[in-house]
Amino acid sequence: MTEKTENRLAKLKQRKAQLDAQIAAAEAKAKNAARKLDTRRKIILGGAILAAMEESEGLRYQVQAVLEQHVTRPNDREAVADLLQRSATVKPPSGG
Numbered sequence: 001m002t003e004k005t006e007n008r009l010a011k012l013k014q015r016k017a018q019l020d021a022q023i024a025a026a027e028a029k030a031k032n033a034a035r036k037l038d039t040r041r042k043i044i045l046g047g048a049i050l051a052a053m054e055e056s057e058g059l060r061y062q063v064q065a066v067l068e069q070h071v072t073r074p075n076d077r078e079a080v081a082d083l084l085q086r087s088a089t090v091k092p093p094s095g096g
Helices: 003-055 057-070 074-079
Strands: none
Touching (some): 003 057
């Protein structure tokens, strides 16, 4: 290989490394933005459901059933312990 070819190849490899770094940074930024949006949606949804649970005993019972079934990690169950407590006024909806 000639010196000119070697220099050109080195420059191309350097440019490729720069582009790879830019691609990785853009992908990381997009992933971070998606994660932030997902978290925000969960907070909004959770707030809306919590507010609706105050107004609807039936919904409260349904949410409690979902939590009982899907929240299995001890730390997570501890975080929602107050939501898992059945009040005397909350009764399962009649089947049918």
